[in-house]
Amino acid sequence: MPVNILMPALSPTMEKGNLARWLKKEGDKVKSGDVLAEIETDKATMEVEAVDEGTLARILVPDGTADVAVNEVIGVIAGDGEDASAVAAPEKSATAPEKSAAPATPPAASPPAAAPAPAADGGGKARLFASPLARRVAKAEGLDLSSIKGSGPHGRIVERDVKAALAAPRPAPQAAAAAPGPAPKPSAPPSAPSPVSDETVKKFYAPGSYEEIAHDTMRKTIARRLVEASQTIPHFYLSVDCELDALLALRETVNAQAPRDKDGKPAFKISVNDFIIKALALALMRVPEANVTWTESAMLKHRQADVGVAVSIPGGLITPVVRAADTKSLSAISREMKDFAARAKARKLKPEEYQGGSSSVSNLGMFGIKNFSAIINPPQASILAVGAGEKRVVVKDGAPAAATLMSVTLSTDHRAIDGALGAELLDAFKSLIERPMSMLV
Template sequence: MATLLRMPEVAANATHAVLAGWNKQVGDAVEVGEVLADIESEKAVVELAADEAGTIGHLFVAAGQEVEVGAPIAVLLASGETAADVSALLAASASAIAPEPVQDAAAMVERPAATPTAPAGRLFASPLARRLARERGIDLATCVGSGPNGRIVKRDVEAARPAAAPAAPAVVAVAAAAAYREIPHSAMRRTIAKRLTESKSSIPHFYLTVDCRMDALLALRAGMNAASAAGATRKISVNDFIVRAAALALLEVPEANVGWTESAMRQYASADIAVAVSTDNGLITPIVRNAEAKSLRTISTEIADLAARARAGQLQPDEYQGGSFSISNLGMHGVDEFSAIINPPQAAILAVGATRQMPVVENGALVVGEVMRCTLSVDHRAIDGALAAHWLAAFRRAIESPLALVG
């Protein structure tokens, strides 16, 4: 019999998700496991696969539309069923279904197929189509939209050829004001804005800054990478050392490996380090689980894999949700020092700046040293100043004695 397909809960506790694009249209045959649609969650794009075979008989939701979890999105017809079966299912489910369908089988029979046309004026495109166009260097103005009302969807971008040169951005002229263009917020960007606003306004942040001598670590890293240059092993980064040092510091000072909830202090059993990764849609923090028990090379390989899949929107919810501590490193971008915002319910985040040559006093003499400045943002409800200082001292010792980090 006809089956009503509903918006899945693609992330824990999610109430809504965006249907980024349909891969099937009304009348298309579907096999078990085939991808029906791309669903954009707060942090990634997830493929919705068919659990059974059939034919698409009805679509309720347009590409790019935000939908409540559990709401109907499509009807899947079994073999031999027709538009009459769609009507019967709709009648039986009338209280749960929006009155205006996107497409239905009856409409496909009664009306001749419309030729896809590009919308006049403003370009309408799904979030996934816009992201693909940016990645492939395709001007959306050259795409012919085949979605509802001429909306450009994923398959239209995939069928287009890259533009010879980047197109000039569309601008809107405003009287007595600078020209601008509006870029719709992605689900990820809206979530980031909400969570950071709540964090900064509700958590009593305080900050501690420390300078770490990096001479020994940089020399050790250079030697390790030179020794493995001929092999296929990925080169160790400074950030890999930082993650390992933070994990060992949390092992040494477990009182700092905590989170705040309104009812109790959450004491974490392992150092699950969230590492900030920048993507086209915003910041995401994939997690290195049990980092205190992993070798430096294992951490390095895992971070590289997580970062690559984060930028491709392929992380699973359990790979970026949770964590006991976060690290945000902007040193590779030339930033000397900054303060990061805590990611609740975690109680601390370490902001890492660039390593710089600067004058330092060593054994009473002025020498040039390699120095990295780190700032720890702390939730004062969960961690007091002395405890935060104790953890930061343990972290600096680990960084300045890097042989202990190799394993």
């Protein structure tokens, strides 16, 4: 029996991805565990493995196809003994296939696939088949999906169909006949202004004065999540200066005493950021009420401190998570972050390596930024923005003195972390940074 290869969901929020390339071609024999294709998400490139033996009979979605919906059939495997050339493309996606190709790492549960062919509901009314994104856009714009002809697989309505319908001129509604009675109440103003269209924005600039660069999946996802975070999370900010001189001296000593291999290369090199990750993790454990995630029904109080670290990569950024950072040595955190950074730039991180987390660190100090406020990365309830360490004049024992200070700003979800609790967390962090030896015991 032929086995459908479905577009996998590689994260809980994934609705579509790009099929980067096929590693097998039609007619190739495959066995369980063989890598069939590479899928690009907004954050990483993942491999799709075969879960059964047979022959790759059909490739339905070619290399380089963008925005392939989750659970769309991308290929078909003919079973042993079946004539691969006789296998036809499926008429519709299976909603609950017995077998399908799977991503190399187990993904979060994906939403059920919508059958792409129309069917009748219990009342004999034709059901519409549309992608979740198309339904959401249509609902937001007040557009009736039944008036749209789908261009997706087997007539499925996809996002581009909805956008095309919105761009097309629509007849103005006829005015209702006047009738006696009280005047209608004016409608309430919209809660937020409608976004300005691309064409309107372009009118502000002279033709030929700019280059148009299409957004990739990563940039679209970053934009969507930042808007979501800023509109749905009530941010609250707290700032403090931390003295770094003791930490810098300890770092120099630790790095100088690092064991070396036969070529004289040190086994590790601790960075200031490694200390910051460790300090935030320990502070979260010292103030457990701040090591939380808000949900509408309950507060999730985490049993360990999983700290995300913002890493800049071409086209955007990603936040790999150092799990149980409070229990790890500085050298272990250093090695883990170097591995994360290298694989992040190659887009080889696994979804479970950048999802979740208790809080995050965003460090722009290496770019000379003195201080800034960061936007919380949902579903976390806080993020620490770290500025550059710089020499400043401070008062010690009633006299001016020079010290190396680092400004940090904690952004918190005010639903989960109140001002006093955020201040307690920041005080615990400052204490650890200024007395760094406590992080080694």
